[in-house]
Structures are given as structure tokens and as C-alpha cells.
Amino acid sequence: MPGLDDLYREIILDHYRSPRNRGELAPPAVRAEGHNPLCGDEIQVYLDVVDGVVNDIKITGSGCSISLSSASMMSQAVKGKKIADVKALVNRFRSMMGLDIADAESDTDLVSIEDDAEVDVPEVKLGDLEALQGVVKFPVRIKCATLAWITLTQAMAEVPTA
Amino acid sequence: MSFDGALVRKDFPIFERFIDGAPIVYLDSANTSQKPRQVIDAMTSFMQNSYAPINRSAYRLAGEATDAFEAARSKVARFINARSADEVIFTKNTTESLNLLAYSWGRANLNAGDVVVLTHLEHHANIVPWHMLQAERGIVLRWVPLTADGQLDLTDLTALLTDAKVFSFTAMSNVLGTITPVQQLCDAAHAAGAIAIVDGCQYVPHNVTDVQAWGADFLAFSSHKMCGPSGIGVLWGREQLLDAMPPFLGGGNMIADVRLDGFTTAPLPAKFEAGTPAIIETIGLGAAVDYLSNLGMANVREHEMKLGSYAIRTLTERYGNDISIHGPTDIASRGATLSFAFAGIHPHDLSQVLDQRNVCVRAGHHCAKPLMRLLGVSATARASFYIYNDESDADVLVDALAGASDIFGF
Numbered sequence: 001m002p003g004l005d006d007l008y009r010e011i012i013l014d015h016y017r018s019p020r021n022r023g024e025l026a027p028p029a030v031r032a033e034g035h036n037p038l039c040g041d042e043i044q045v046y047l048d049v050v051d052g053v054v055n056d057i058k059i060t061g062s063g064c065s066i067s068l069s070s071a072s073m074m075s076q077a078v079k080g081k082k083i084a085d086v087k088a089l090v091n092r093f094r095s096m097m098g099l100d101i102a103d104a105e106s107d108t109d110l111v112s113i114e115d116d117a118e119v120d121v122p123e124v125k126l127g128d129l130e131a132l133q134g135v136v137k138f139p140v141r142i143k144c145a146t147l148a149w150i151t152l153t154q155a156m157a158e159v160p161t162a
Numbered sequence: 163m164s165f166d167g168a169l170v171r172k173d174f175p176i177f178e179r180f181i182d183g184a185p186i187v188y189l190d191s192a193n194t195s196q197k198p199r200q201v202i203d204a205m206t207s208f209m210q211n212s213y214a215p216i217n218r219s220a221y222r223l224a225g226e227a228t229d230a231f232e233a234a235r236s237k238v239a240r241f242i243n244a245r246s247a248d249e250v251i252f253t254k255n256t257t258e259s260l261n262l263l264a265y266s267w268g269r270a271n272l273n274a275g276d277v278v279v280l281t282h283l284e285h286h287a288n289i290v291p292w293h294m295l296q297a298e299r300g301i302v303l304r305w306v307p308l309t310a311d312g313q314l315d316l317t318d319l320t321a322l323l324t325d326a327k328v329f330s331f332t333a334m335s336n337v338l339g340t341i342t343p344v345q346q347l348c349d350a351a352h353a354a355g356a357i358a359i360v361d362g363c364q365y366v367p368h369n370v371t372d373v374q375a376w377g378a379d380f381l382a383f384s385s386h387k388m389c390g391p392s393g394i395g396v397l398w399g400r401e402q403l404l405d406a407m408p409p410f411l412g413g414g415n416m417i418a419d420v421r422l423d424g425f426t427t428a429p430l431p432a433k434f435e436a437g438t439p440a441i442i443e444t445i446g447l448g449a450a451v452d453y454l455s456n457l458g459m460a461n462v463r464e465h466e467m468k469l470g471s472y473a474i475r476t477l478t479e480r481y482g483n484d485i486s487i488h489g490p491t492d493i494a495s496r497g498a499t500l501s502f503a504f505a506g507i508h509p510h511d512l513s514q515v516l517d518q519r520n521v522c523v524r525a526g527h528h529c530a531k532p533l534m535r536l537l538g539v540s541a542t543a544r545a546s547f548y549i550y551n552d553e554s555d556a557d558v559l560v561d562a563l564a565g566a567s568d569i570f571g572f
Contacts, residue, residue: 004518008511008569039510040527040540062540064510065570144510 006134007141008065015069015128020076023058030158034061034151036143041067043147047155054078054086059148066132066141071148073128083156085124090149092124097146098136164464165457167552173198173453174550187521187558192336192364192499192546194386197446201389204449205442216441217415217432231441234448235431241451242381243372244398248430251397251404252439256363257287259382259397260330262410262434263359264291267380268328270408274300277326279356281306281314282536283335283342286529288361292330306331308536312338312489316346323354331358333365337528337542338489339470339499341365348377357403363387367548368466368497370459379403385443389549390450394443397434404430411436454549462549469547470498473556477502480560484567488537498547501528504563507570509543515569519562 025031025046034043043061047054057075062068074093078086094100135145171177174196177186188196214227232247239247253259268291272278278292278301295301304322307315312335323329329351334341344360351358357379362371366381367388373381380399386392399407409416409427413436418426427433454462471493477485477500484505490496504512509525516523524544527534534540545559 004515004565004569007514013570039525040531040534041510042540064508066510138514141510141514 002134002137006137009131009134011073011128011131012065012069015072016065019059019068019072021058021072021079022060024060025056025058029056029058030155032151032155032158034147034154036063036067036147038143039064041144041147043067043071043151045071045148045151045155047152047159049083049156049159052083054081054083057152063147064144066135066144067147070129070132070145073132074148074152077127077129078152083159086152086156088124089126090153092126093129093149094146096126096129096133096136097142099142099146163458163461164468165461165549167465167469167550168554170457171550171552173200175199175202177550181520184520187519187555189545189547189551189555189559190522190524191367191387191548191551192544193524194392195367195389195548196550197391198389198450198453200453201391201446201449205391205446208445209442213442215438227441230448231439231444234444234451237448237451237455238396239398241371241455242366242396242398243374245374246401249398249401249404251399251431251434252444253382253395253397253434254393254440255384255386255395256361256382257395259395260287260359260361261291262397263330263380263382263399264295266407266410266434267357267403268292268295268301269299270406272299272301272327275302277302277304277324278328278330279304279306279322279326279351281331281342282308282533283312283314283332283338283340284330284530284532285332285336285361285363286531287363288330288332288359289532311491312340313495314340314342314347316343316350319347319350320354323350323356326351326354326356329354329356329358330361332361332363334362334368334497334499335489335530335533336364336499337501337530337533337544339496339501339546340489341369341496344376344378348379351379352377364497364499367454368459369463373398385447385450388450389453390447391443394440394447396447401430404434409433409436413437415439457549465549466498466547467493469551469553469556470496470500472553473498473500473545473547473559476556476560477563481505481563485563488542499544500546501542501544503539503542505567505571507566509541511570512543512563512566515566516559516562518565519558521559521562523559 029048041063046058048056059071214224216228216231236247309315348358359380360378362383366383384395416436486503488501513525
């Protein structure tokens with residue numbers, strides 16, 4: 001079995017101990033809720049989008065170190081980004097988790113992303129999120145890492161189109 | 163008389179397997195149990211030598227298969243002290259047994275406003291079928307609350323049971339390990355005019371079961387948690403009640419006669435066993451009952467009381483306030499199923515770290531989300547012990563937890 005050092009990298013533990021962007025946002029920010037039926041974890045993503053840009057994002061809920069650190073890093077990564085870029089990042093993250101982007105339409109785990117074809121995946125930088133790469137070696141935990149991203153995708157679908 | 167878990171372990175081929183060069187420390191038997199060679203051999207031998215349809219062919223081989231199948235039913239009946247083997251209905255598992263009751267007994271006997279009493283200890287399998295009946299029929303659900311240490315709070319039981327038609331409860335919690343006073347609960351149900359349904363899924367594999375001493379009306383349990391294969395379970399019911407119930411699934415085997423304008427049902431137990439059953443698995447369950455009977459269920463309970471006490475004591479001595487074991491503290495009121503919180507570390511992370519040492523525990527909500535909410539947690543880690551465990555397994559668990567506190571200790 002791969003060592004736990006591959007999984008519990010220091011930056012992951014840092015985000016777990018001190019999660020960024022914790023809290024709620026009032027409407028007109030949208031809210032989406034995700035569940036991991038396997039372990040009972042619940043996460044809420046609040047997303048405030050102004051003129052196609054993520055103005056603010058907040059996260060509440062409970063979960064393991066992988067799901068909460070993934071949510072924390074995700075919130076940092078998407079804040080201030082255009083929705084189109086966020087979608088590209090979601091796909092990049094999916095890809096890192098070993099989930100096939102081409103299958104996004106049929107994958108029941110992740111809500112499909114409409115404009116897959118327009119996304120140029122290799123261009124997107126993951127930054128700190130690269131630390132979650134090790135999760136792939138522990139397949140049971142992939143659902144933990146992707147929970148926040150599924151919930152973010154649901155939140156984006158809730159954003160009223162201008 | 164107690165027995166040596168390390169000797170019992172030799173009967174279970176899976177423990178000959180090493181992962182990353184180390185043996186498996188299997189502490190997830192409340193989830194599902196491992197299988198002894200006796201069960202594996204009985205199933206293999208049946209397939210190799212005696213397999214044939216049951217109840218429907220005249221040749222000798224089919225007769226042999228039918229006899230073996232029915233012998234398993236008799237073994238199960240003796241194991242729970244049923245009056246007759248006809249009271250033993252084979253189902254898929256506990257979940258199907260409880261659904262059968264809600265569907266068949268429930269639809270025949272419950273209408274809008276009728277009261278079904280459950281407890282806060284229940285598994286989803288003893289909640290959701292009643293929720294479904296609530297949505298369909300408008301029945302009313304009442305809930306027996308818990309004391310601070312996770313036992314049933316029976317203070318207001320008489321009031322809760324007033325005008326109730328059903329009291330359905332677990333004999334042992336799959337989360338807290340709490341053993342409930344089954345006989346007392348059956349008596350209280352009957353005093354109120356309700357039937358008593360016992361979810362024995364966790365209790366039956368670990369304790370002496372006597373449905374007549376309990377005075378129960380129905381009992382549901384699963385083979386896979388008691389050394390038998392998955393895919394086979396039991397619904398035991400009092401003959402008079404089963405006779406009065408409409409059938410559940412319709413099809414072959416469950417009929418006496420079928421005409422163009424209708425059907426009549428077969429007598430018990432075939433009435434509730436439509437279609438070809440899990441024949442091989444039933445043979446396996448019979449072998450599991452033999453295996454456990456040879457150990458002696460009173461000995462199994464004694465073994466687990468010792469082991470459970472040892473695990474609670476060593477965990478507490480080593481980690482003090484950093485570990486919190488949910489449920490009753492007195493082993494007399496509980497089984498060796500230990501749900502715990504450790505140093506604020508999420509159960510999923512705990513399980514991951516323990517897996518490095520091949521320690522298999524469950525991390526999650528244990529299909530008991532209402533109870534999780536009551537405990538104020540989204541999940542727990544659960545170590546559950548069985549006949550093939552011994553003190554060395556508890557020691558590895560205790561040591562391996564230190565690895566979690568090394569990574570997450572903050």
C-alpha cells in the first residue's frame with residue numbers, strides 16, 4: 001500500500017486545521033448541499049457570482065481531512081475566477097482524480113458540465129490542489145476529495161443566467 | 163466455558179492471507195462476518211455432490227437437495243428455539259424480513275392513524291419500511307428515546323405504547339452495542355395490545371436466542387453476520403400470525419393452486435417463499451448454525467464480554483480523555499461492538515490510518531442516521547469483535563490508533 005505521506009501532505013493538513021472561506025453567504029448568493037452517502041459527510045457551498053465572476057464563496061459542513069481540505073483549497077482557487085475558468089478547473093480536478101472528462105455527461109457522481117468541448121484542460125493550473133494528487137492511490141477516498149467539487153458544480157447550475 | 167479466539171481463527175481461511183506482509187485484524191464483524199471452512203466446505207460439497215431443484219422434482223437427487231434444504235430450516239428453528247420449523251421463513255436478509263412484515267402484516271392490519279412504535283437505536287432497515295407505510299397509509303410513528311449512555315429510556319414506555327399496534331425494536335444496536343431488554347419490551351407491547359417485532363440482526367450472531375422465552379411475535383436476522391453466506395436471511399414468526407398474513411411475493415412455490423381466476427396459497431413456510439430460493443446459501447446457513455452451536459452461544463457471549471471489556475479497558479487506559487466510547491459502559495448491557503470518537507479525528511481518517519496496520523473497522527453512519535444526529539456526529543469509527551478475535555487484535559487496534567494521533571494530533 002502507498003504510504004500515508006502520499007495522502008496526508010502537510011498542505012492538506014494545514015487546510016484541514018485552518019479551513020479557508022468557512023461560513024455562509026446570504027442571498028442572492030446561491031447555496032448547494034452535497035452528501036457522501038458512504039460516510040455521512042455533508043457540505044454546503046455558498047456561491048456569489050457577479051457578472052460571470054465568482055465574487056465570493058463560503059463553505060460549511062463536516063467531513064474528513066480530505067473532503068474538508070479539498071473544499072478549502074477549492075474555495076481559494078475559484079474565488080475571483082470567471083465561471084468558464086472555474087468549469088475548466090473542475091474538469092482539470094476531475095482529470096487528476098482519474099475521472100474521465102469525456103464521461104462527464106454519463107457520470108452520475110458528478111453533474112455534467114455543459115461546455116466540456118470548449119475547455120482546454122492542460123492550460124489550467126491547479127496550484128496547491130496538486131497536493132491532492134496522492135488521493136488517487138487510495139481509491140476509496142476519491143469520493144471524499146470530489147464532494148466539494150460536485151457541490152460547487154451544483155451551485156453553479158443554480159446561478160441565474162443573466 | 164470460554165474459548166480461544168486464536169484457535170477459532172484457524173477455522174477461517176481468510177486469516178491465512180497476509181496484506182503487505184502482515185495478518186488481517188478484522189474488527190468489522192458487525193458489518194459482516196468472515197466464513198469458516200466448515201461453511202465453505204458445506205456449500206462446495208453441496209454444489210459438487212447434491213445440487214438439484216428443491217420441492218418440485220421426483221428424482222432422488224432432487225429429494226436429497228430438498229432434504230438438505232429443509233434440514234437447514236430445522237437447524238435454524240432449533241437455534242432460536244422456535245416451536246416449529248414451519249415458523250422459519252427464508253428471506254434475503256434482515257432488511258427483506260422487516261420489509262416483508264411492513265408490507266404484508268402492515269398493509270393487512272394498519273390504517274391511517276394507527277401507531278407504530280420504534281426506538282432511536284434503529285437501523286434504517288427498521289425505519290424506512292415504516293416510513294414507506296407512513297407515506298402510503300398515514301400511520302403514526304412514535305420513538306422510544308435513549309438515556310445518556312445509549313440505553314432505551316423506558317420511563318414513558320407505557321404512554322408511548324398506548325393504542326399502538328406494532329412495537330418494532332432492535333435487540334442489539336449496530337452502533338452502540340446496546341443490548342435491549344427484549345423480554346420486557348415484548349411484555350410491554352403485548353400489555354398494550356401491540357405485536358412485538360425484534361430486529362435480531364446484531365443480537366442473534368452473538369447471544370443465545372430463545373423466541374419463546376422472549377414471548378416475541380416476529381424475529382428478523384441475517385446469515386452473513388453469523389458466519390454464513392450473504393444472500394440468505396430469516397424471518398421467524400408465530401405460526402398463528404404468519405397464517406393470518408397475506409403473502410408477500412407471488413410466484414412459484416408459494417401457491418396451493420392457480421386457476422385463471424385466482425390462486426390459493428401454500429401452507430407455511432412455502433407461502434412466503436416465492437420462486438427458487440438461495441438454495442446453496444441456505445445450506446451454508448445451516449452449516450453456520452452447526453458451527454456456532456458447536457462453540458455454544460453462551461460461550462460466544464462470554465468470549466465477547468471478556469474481549470469487549472478488555473478492549474474498552476485498554477483503549478481507555480492508553481488514551482484517557484482522547485477516546486470516547488459511545489454507548490453503555492457496563493459490558494452486561496452491551497455487545498463487543500464499540501463505536502468511538504478519537505482525538506477529534508474524523509472516522510474516515512482513522513480508518514485510513516488503521517488500514518495501514520490491516521486493522522479493518524467501519525467508519526460511517528452505520529445506516530443509522532437518526533441515531534448519528536442524536537449523538538451529534540456525522541459518523542463514528544466502529545470496532546466490532548467476534549469469535550475469531552482475541553486480545554491481540556485489541557492490542558493492535560490500540561497501537562495503530564497512535565499512528566492517527568501522530569498525523570492528526572493537534
